[in-house]
Amino acid sequence: MAASNPLETVRGSIALYTGAVVLLFYFITSIHQKWSRYRFAKQHGCGPIRALPKYDPFLALDRLYLNIKTAKKRKILETNVLRYEEYGNTFSTQRITTPLILTREPENVKTILSLKFKDYSMGDRLQVFGPLLGHGIFTSDGEDWARSRHMIRPNFIKEQVAHLEIFEELMEDLFALIPTDGSTVDLQDLFFGFTIDSATEFLFGHNVHSLKKRVSQVVDNGPDFSEAFNYSLENILTNSRFGPLMFLNRDPKAAESNRVCHEMVEQFVDKAMKVREKYDEEKGVDESESRRYLFLNGLAQQTSDRTRIRDELMNVLLAGRDTTASLLSNMFFMLARHPKVWAKLQEEIATLDGRAPTYEELRNLKYLKYCLNEALRLFPVVPLNSRTAIKDTIIPVGGGPDGRSPVFVPKGTAVGYSTWAMHRRKDYFGEDADDFRPERWENLRPGWEYLPFNGGPRICVGQQYALTEAGYVTTRIAQRYSVLESRDPGPWEEKLTLTLSSYNGTQVSLRH
Ligand code: HEM
Secondary structure (H helix, E strand, O other): OOOOOHHHHHHHHHHHHHHHHHHHHHHHHHHHHHHHHHHHHHHOOOOOEOEOOOOOOOOOHHHHHHHHHHHHOOOHHHHHHHHHHHHOOEEEEEEOOEEEEEEOOHHHHHHHHHHOHHHEEOOOHHHHHHHHHOOOOOOOOHHHHHHHHHHHHHHHOHHHHOOHHHHHHHHHHHHHOOOOOOOOEEHHHHHHHHHHHHHHHHHHOOOOOHHHHHHHOOOOOOOOHHHHHHHHHHHHHHHHHHHHHHHHOOOHHHHHHHHHHHHHHHHHHHHHHHHHHHHHOOOOOOHHHHHHOHHHHHHHOOOOOHHHHHHHHHHHHHHHHHHHHHHHHHHHHHHHHOHHHHHHHHHHHHHHOOOOOOHHHHHOOHHHHHHHHHHHHHOOOOOEEEEEEOOOEEEEEEEOOOOOEEEEEOOOOEEEEEHHHHOOOHHHHOOOOOOOOHHHHHOOOOOOOOOOOOOHHHOOOOHHHHHHHHHHHHHHHHHHOOEEEEOOOOOOOEEEOOOEEEOOOOEEEEEO
8 A cells, every 4th residue: 555645644634624614614604694683683573474385495496487487478467466465465485596575565665765775775787787778877776876866866857857849749740640540559559659759859859750750651771779779678678587697698689789779879978078068168059959958968067978978868768768658558558448537537638728738737637647646556667676685684564473573684685576566455545456546546645555656765766757748648649539449359468578568558549
């Protein structure tokens, strides 16, 4: 037998010793963490939370499989409500490797979004949205987000939001695409065109004219911004479905679409920078030029970083485009199925004698406001959302046998909240919570149980803009057509992309 080399023996012992120390260190740290978490939870009176059953104890792949099946049937949201009914308003589950708490308790949502805002981040949003949006208000956290918000917010003051001429000009393009013989039209499709046109006008001072191109059937050989933007959004959705495996999603067409979007926005950023230079040199600026690019110039006056401006514009465009179109589409789906509501709405709008409303008049149309509220209650445009705990923290309810005790939320846990399920709670909205009944808003003064625009420091900045646009479009359509009939073949079905719209569109007939 060969004698062992003493140097190797020493090396082996050192390796063994180091391994043992690392293991011991890991063991002690993890015991210490468990102990301090136990004490933290006890100190806050936390109780155990109910868990969704799973067969795969490691990755909960059975739950993932069920979710994919439910998504294929377009019943994610409906199933979501059934789960809350069965397991209570707050329960725990798992998304592959991430622990997940799901809730539809207003108190919990208020805690995540407002009271303990600093305990949470947006999770992997930057990775998912980054290729198109870069760093901006929608994708950032912490100080970066605060800077973005500070820069964006002043652009939503009333003077900017109340520019109704943009909408009026676009109404003609919309009307031109509605058949005059009462044949079926998909309003949802048109609303999505309308909002990309209005949003690009509002943000860039340049309307991409997606509706006009359809009217004139212009075939544009150059890259189409709205097409590229749509493709980039689809890729974002794929990224979010891949989750931690999103690096596997390599799509050259998506990269090209992102490039087209960036290039197009950069042109307008360049224009804004020129306006800024003129200001700086005190050359004076053509008034109409500066009024036209209000939003863009607003940003350019705060920073000279072109990429920063571009990214902020992309962020606001994403947050603002599909949201308002989805609200309008879902609301018209319901209006077409509720002729009495449509008649009452028309009666109210008739007080304008056919005139285009002013900003103040629009705000005073109460029944219109009830219809918008009710559509956002039943079809919240962002029906599911989440935040990720960046430190050990708690939510106030959902623990213990009666679900009324606080729940411990370990760092790294995602807390998902469902506005869809919360907006359907019968204890808040009554036994008819599933029905579309705008009249309920006569007496309803909801708190955190009604949250279509989010709450707390990250509340939607575009809320007034969106409600003004949606109200304006509805008013002008109601003035033009007295008959609105549903031509949808079946009930409303979910189309859950980045926002919530109707799977079959909004098929209607409109007549004078
Ligand atoms: C009916 C229409 C709309 C609804 C229901 C809506 C809803 C929301 C919701 C729920 C959020 C929070 C998202 C989150 O934090 O996870 C949000 C954020 C935001 N919205 Fe809206 N939105 C609408 C229209 C608009 C419009 C038209 C704009 C801009 C033109 C806009 C700009 C933004 C921005 C910039 C944020 C990010 C705010 C921040 O993180 O500080 N939204 N919106």
